[in-house]
Amino acid sequence: MVFKCRNCGGNVVYEPSRQSMYCPHCESLDSEDAVQGGSPTQCAVCGAPMEVQAYASSSRCEHCGSYVVFNERVEGTYEPRWILPFRLNKDGAVKEMEKEFGRRIFAPRDFMSTKSLAKMVGVYVPFWLYDYKARYDFVGEGTKVRSWQSGNTEYVETSYYEVIRQMDVAFDKVPVDASYAMEDGIMDLMEPYDYQVFQDFEPKYMSGFYGEIYNQGAQELEERAQTKARSASEQLLQESVQGYSSVRPVRKDLNLQREGVSYALMPVWQYLYRYRNKTYAFHVNGQTGKVVGTTPVSRGKVAAYGASVFAAVVLIFHLAFGILEIL
Numbered sequence: 001m002v003f004k005c006r007n008c009g010g011n012v013v014y015e016p017s018r019q020s021m022y023c024p025h026c027e028s029l030d031s032e033d034a035v036q037g038g039s040p041t042q043c044a045v046c047g048a049p050m051e052v053q054a055y056a057s058s059s060r061c062e063h064c065g066s067y068v069v070f071n072e073r074v075e076g077t078y079e080p081r082w083i084l085p086f087r088l089n090k091d092g093a094v095k096e097m098e099k100e101f102g103r104r105i106f107a108p109r110d111f112m113s114t115k116s117l118a119k120m121v122g123v124y125v126p127f128w129l130y131d132y133k134a135r136y137d138f139v140g141e142g143t144k145v146r147s148w149q150s151g152n153t154e155y156v157e158t159s160y161y162e163v164i165r166q167m168d169v170a171f172d173k174v175p176v177d178a179s180y181a182m183e184d185g186i187m188d189l190m191e192p193y194d195y196q197v198f199q200d201f202e203p204k205y206m207s208g209f210y211g212e213i214y215n216q217g218a219q220e221l222e223e224r225a226q227t228k229a230r231s232a233s234e235q236l237l238q239e240s241v242q243g244y245s246s247v248r249p250v251r252k253d254l255n256l257q258r259e260g261v262s263y264a265l266m267p268v269w270q271y272l273y274r275y276r277n278k279t280y281a282f283h284v285n286g287q288t289g290k291v292v293g294t295t296p297v298s299r300g301k302v303a304a305y306g307a308s309v310f311a312a313v314v315l316i317f318h319l320a321f322g323i324l325e326i327l
Contacts, residue, residue, distance in 0.1 A: 003067075111273060126265060141250055
């Protein structure tokens, strides 16, 4: 489907800065009509062939520039329960990139150029969200050590304690991305998201952005979710046994019970920069503005900087030597 403006017929897109549907042609708000049609092989507006990735659920026609949402990939088993609409538009994402990388003096000259940043795209990334109940039974041996000195003698006293903890923890919406194209570690670093502003899924939020269906099922990815839940449980336990000099585990029993799983789409801005035959990926959380990525280093800039520093040192040496001669 495609969203057309009922006033001018233009392609209406979701505009994060306005939190509403917007026609960039006549600048009207919420004037969209959903027009059915289109597929991963043909544009619903101009009829031109489209070449999209295997898991694409929405894309942009390279011929007419319209954003098309593929019905069969947002319905039935592929229909998300929730969507987290973009809160940061492209200009906002670029500003966050400039804050993070604008002062990297060794980055290539065109890294933050307008032409390069124009390649940044907004993507709705598929996620599975897992709900768990956790029961953690822990028994350990804790020690508290105190020392003091009397005369020339130093005394050390070690007290031993039985440490028992029983914790019941509920985990709500543990996120795991379901996209082959997005690196798991990068997507983990995109967290946290504010689940309070989740919206029931509507295809209109995808107009103006690229999107994917889940590439892997919830069962395939559950181990990653369990690892996150176990790690968080362990952290909570460690926080509860502070105050001891040491704690030695005697028995640890963590039981996870899955309460539910849901399918959602999360907003991510992606900027792929090509330098010296290598692609550098940068990602901006489309809700919070959090930036993840590592800048490439320009050898030319490093060499130029080194030469300028050397020239400055030589100049200072000559000036100092000249002063000595005068004296």
